[in-house]
Amino acid sequence: MESIDTGIPQGSPVSPILFLIFMGPLFKLFGPQSPVPELRNVRMIGYIDDGLLYTASPSMAENCRTLATAYHEADTWATNNGLSFDDQKRELTHFPPPRQQPETFPAIELQGVEVVPTPPDQTVRWLGFHFDPKLSFVRHCQISSARARKAAQCMRMLVSTSFALRMVLPVWRTVSTDALHQEAFCLPIEFYLDKASDMAAIRLATLDDNHPLLARVPPFGANPPPAPPEQRQPQSPPHALDASARAAQAGRRFSTRLTLLAQRCHEGIERVGRRQAPWEESLLRHERVTVQLAGSGGRNKEEAAEFHRREVAGQRLEVAVYTDGSRQEDVRTGAGWAVHYDGDLWSRAKDFTGSTREVYDAEAIALWNGLRAGTELARRLKAESINIYSDNDSVLRSTASGTSTSSQRYIRAFIRRAKEWLDEGQDHTLRMEWVPGHTDVEGNEEADELANEGAEGEEEGRVVRASLAWARRKARERALERWRTTRAETAESSASTYFQTVHTAPTLRPSNALTLRRKDLGLLLQMRTGHGDFASYHERFHHLEAQTECICGERRTRFHPLRFPVFIKHQPLLQDEQTGRTYSKRDLLNTDAGIRAFLAFVKVSGAYERSRYEPV
Known part of the structure; x- marks a missing residue:
């Protein structure tokens, strides 16, 4: 600035x-x-x-x-x-x-x-309100209602529908909501609201220490520091909260909505101080700081790795710091950093960062420790340039801009340390650059190995705060797990064709099926749900005028066209090209390869496109 x-x-x-x-x-x-x-x-x-x-x-x-x-x-x-x-x-x-x-x-x-x-039949507008001479506010209500109707009409024109998920997906209106949610990869509203409540609880940890709400959330165990003289200390709740066993037995309510909300959050979550003020200079705006993020050079990973090798080979009398973070399958995380000078390794270290942090947090911790080791070496060797390399573009961006909330303590410490180093000399420079991971870049591979070793540590005797990134991920996972549990319970007790056909668990990550043409997707969903031009569907909803039998005399079931004599010559399309094995009915509707084979069969044969199958 x-x-x-x-x-x-x-x-x-x-x-x-x-x-x-x-x-x-x-x-x-x-x-x-x-x-x-x-x-x-x-x-x-x-x-x-x-x-x-x-x-x-x-x-x-x-x-x-x-x-x-x-x-x-x-x-x-x-x-x-x-x-x-x-x-x-x-x-x-x-x-x-x-x-x-x-x-x-x-x-x-x-x-x-x-x-x-202003004439008696007109109004004067001030601060959004329309005042008429009679102060009846009738005209104000008319104007506000017209604006609301116009906005609603614009929204209606954008979506052109009032049937929600049934218009997002090309399905029949009789399809169950459970099937719609899973096929649209959309979290049901009850679980979405649970996730929103968890996120609101996590947000309490991002409030300033002097915020009045923190005096009303005892689960956090927050002890705000004494307020400055010009600020008012947050006051206690207006009534005493009785948390005794006697009160619990008596059934008296001793919690407020806020305290119940705070209890949804991890008790040991990290606290976040104030955000960076708009007038504070970020590293991104510092004239002696260079930030090179992923994709800024227009190169792929291999080209970026080769460019980095040539760049490092030309550096002399400069400190190079490689950092990395890692997370094991058992969710333990670790950080590693290696410090080089003039092409030689001078120091390397690792740290166990706990099981309630994300890779992002481990990367931030590694970045801070790497800078600390790099500045100590630069002061000792009188070096003027420090180059920090990380394969995590997100943590580099957040550190350079100072906008991160998760692991804010380490990112703010990094910024303070960097500014102290830059203020020590007018010739001091700092470079923060993304380097592609797992591309045989020597320093990055070394930091990755150290991070993996650090993640193998133990938490005994260590107090590790849960990071905001970890808490947010757990909130999303809890909502998804509740959805999957409810879906499994429904599938066990339901005779729905959909639950008997689709055997995959619900997820929020869209599958390749949503990239199909709308016509193909519609047919696939009819096959999965059983809501289509099939005999069982027409009989269930009493469609007396519908044709329920094929020309061959058999009932028109979902898979009848696959064995209809007219289409036998196209059945090789339903086989695996490599093994020659015919896909099962389950594979045809659940796997990517099976779906491609099924749609290829439909396209060539013309099945499912005729009201009555005639010989061709």
Whole structure:
């Protein structure tokens, strides 16, 4: 952020405060404390730069004279302080008593210009509200309703439907909601709301230590530090919470919605301090910091690895730090870092980062420790450049911009350490660069090996805070697991064709089936759900006019066209090209290879496209 000589940075919270202080004398011109007796019956209210003068008396003509004097005083003050009012935004409206509605409203003359009052059938708009002379707000409701209807109509035009998931998927309207959710890879609303509650609980950990809500969430065990003199200490709840066993036996409620919400969050979750202020300079904006992220050079992984080798080979008297994070199958994580100078390895280390953190957090910890080791070596060897290489583009981006919440403690420590290093000398430079992983880059492979070794550590005797990234992932996993459990229980007790056909667990990651043409996807979903032009479906819903038998005399079942004599010559399309094995009915509707074979058979044979199958 560039330094300025006058004013304050954009987005600063000081801006409205200073503006109110500056405008304070203008408001004091009116009211009981006004030095002009005539203006003591005038009041001024405002919102930022929108001001309003009003007065009340038995006569509208007297009101006009008083307001003209008040406007003259306000305009004089503005001129003396280098301000001016916009003449085009001056408006006048009268609010007479309900039983004394005059035929005409008097105008007002301001600086030689007549300001005509608002007609009785029109309104004046201020701060989003439309005021009519009768203060009935009928016109305001009409205008607001029209705007809402227009917005709703625009949304309706965008989606062109009122059937939700059934229009997202080309299925018949009788398909069950359970099948729709799984085929659309859409979390049912009850589990989505559970996940939203978990996320809201996690957000409590991102609040400032002095936030009033933290005094009401005992599960966090937060002990806010003493508030500065200019701040008010958050107050305790207005009533005592009785958490005794006696209260529990009596059935008395001792929890609030907030405390119940906080209990959904991991008790040992990391706390996040204040976010980076808009005027704080990030490393991304520092003139002696270079950040090279993935894809910025337009190279693939192999090309980027080769470019990195050539770049490092040309570096002399520079410190190179390689960092990496790792997570094992048993969810334990570790960090590793290796420090090189002039092509030689000087130090290497690893650290166990716990089982309640993500790879992102391990990468952030490795980045911080790598910078600490790199700056110590640079000071000892009088080096002026430090190059940090990581294969995690996300942590590099968050560290450079200072916007991360997860593992914020380590990222902020990295930023402070980096700025201290840069301030030690005008020639000091810092480079943060993405390097492709698992491409035989010597330093990166070494850091990866160290991270894997670090993840094999033990948590005995160590207090490891749960990271926000880990807590968010667990919230998503809990919602998905609840969905899968409910689906399994429903499948056991349901005779639905869909549950007997589809044997895959629900997931939120869309499959390749959604990339099919809408016509092909529609046929596939008819086969999976049994809701289509089949005999069992027509009989179930009493479609008396529907044809339930094929020309051969057999019932029109889902798989009848596959063995219909007319299409026998196309049956080789239903076989695996490599093994020659014919796909089972289950594979034809559940596996990618089976679905491709089924749709190829349908396309060539024309099956499922005729009301009656005739010999060809």
